[in-house]
Amino acid sequence: MEQKDWPLWEVFIRSKQGLDHKHAGSLHAADAAMAIENARDVYTRRMEGVSIWVVESKNIHASNPDDAASFYEPANDKAYRHPTFYHLPDEVKHI
Amino acid sequence: MRDNIYNYVLQLADNSLIMGHRLSEWTGHGPVLEQDIAITNIALDLVGQSRYFYQHAALLKDDGSTEDSLAYLRDANEFKNILLVELPNGDWAKTILKIFFFSSYQYFFYKELIHSLDKQLSAIAEKSLKEVTYHLRWSSEWVIRLGDGTDESHLRMMNALDELWNFTGEMFIAADYELQAANDKIGVDISLLKDDWNKKVEAVFAEATLVVPETKWMQSGGKAGIHTEHLGYILTEMQFLQRAYPDCEW
Numbered sequence: 001m002e003q004k005d006w007p008l009w010e011v012f013i014r015s016k017q018g019l020d021h022k023h024a025g026s027l028h029a030a031d032a033a034m035a036i037e038n039a040r041d042v043y044t045r046r047m048e049g050v051s052i053w054v055v056e057s058k059n060i061h062a063s064n065p066d067d068a069a070s071f072y073e074p075a076n077d078k079a080y081r082h083p084t085f086y087h088l089p090d091e092v093k094h095i
Numbered sequence: 096m097r098d099n100i101y102n103y104v105l106q107l108a109d110n111s112l113i114m115g116h117r118l119s120e121w122t123g124h125g126p127v128l129e130q131d132i133a134i135t136n137i138a139l140d141l142v143g144q145s146r147y148f149y150q151h152a153a154l155l156k157d158d159g160s161t162e163d164s165l166a167y168l169r170d171a172n173e174f175k176n177i178l179l180v181e182l183p184n185g186d187w188a189k190t191i192l193k194i195f196f197f198s199s200y201q202y203f204f205y206k207e208l209i210h211s212l213d214k215q216l217s218a219i220a221e222k223s224l225k226e227v228t229y230h231l232r233w234s235s236e237w238v239i240r241l242g243d244g245t246d247e248s249h250l251r252m253m254n255a256l257d258e259l260w261n262f263t264g265e266m267f268i269a270a271d272y273e274l275q276a277a278n279d280k281i282g283v284d285i286s287l288l289k290d291d292w293n294k295k296v297e298a299v300f301a302e303a304t305l306v307v308p309e310t311k312w313m314q315s316g317g318k319a320g321i322h323t324e325h326l327g328y329i330l331t332e333m334q335f336l337q338r339a340y341p342d343c344e345w
């Protein structure tokens with residue numbers, strides 16, 4: 001069993017205060033069970049988390065940086081999509 | 096009675112320290128980075144446990160002893176750890192099996208020690224049990240992986256079993272100070288842990304396609320200060336600084 005045979009996994013950790021799992025980094029492991037244990041040992045040594053997700057890196061599909069112009073720039077001049085034109089009543093909290 | 100509790104606590108401290116120190120030898124040498132960190136975490140947990148026990152023992156002794164003097168200034172025949180923890184790490188299989196045997200023992204032991212009438216011991220047990228639960232889970236996974244893995248990993252586990260099995264019996268043979276501590280409800284009646292331990296080992300071995308050896312003859316001596324040659328080498332390295340530069344601070 002050599003390291004080159006162990007697939008790469010992406011690790012997502014949810015912190016105590018956090019609502020969502022955030023990408024923490026990646027590691028090698030033979031399977032999902034080992035990946036979760038490795039994540040516990042590598043990424044939660046300083047009380048970083050209360051929940052761990054792992055996913056094999058090959059299962060993540062990413063957008064292509066070359067598409068940036070067509071993907072994101074069209075949103076630049078569409079300020080009306082931001083909810084900044086509404087007047088909120090003072091009584092409304094937590095928004 | 097105070098002397099007896101002192102010896103009892105010292106034995107717990109020595110077990111954790113020597114086991115932890117042995118495992119720390121893997122730091123920087125683990126088979127992969129992730130497992131290097133895992134085993135170093137375990138070593139740190141054990142050294143941390145030993146500190147709590149040494150601090151408690153030093154208070155009981157009340158003669159100027161400190162956690163440092165107990166760890167660094169006693170000779171091999173004053174150490175009471177079981178022989179299993181001082182054995183060389185060998186390969187990954189042997190180290191894994193050693194952690195599995197020891198952490199399954201500690202797991203059942205701490206579960207009982209929580210009920211100690213000594214509040215300090217009870218508190219240490221409660222904290223340590225959480226750590227040991229993970230050590231047991233981690234090492235069980237690896238015993239199964241290696242035992243039920245490739246031909247080579249299975250063979251290495253069999254070899255490790257041959258080398259270690261005779262050292263497991265000592266965990267359940269009580270020294271005088273352990274019997275006394277159990278009677279006083281300070282300590283644990285370790286003879287009662289053997290069934291649970293055996294069941295755990297059998298369950299994990301069944302999954303790992305390993306067979307529990309028939310051998311009944313067991314090594315012992317550590318609890319009375321009679322050690323293998325290996326302990327001397329550990330202490331030589333571990334105690335070097337305090338021996339060469341007494342009371343050195345940095």
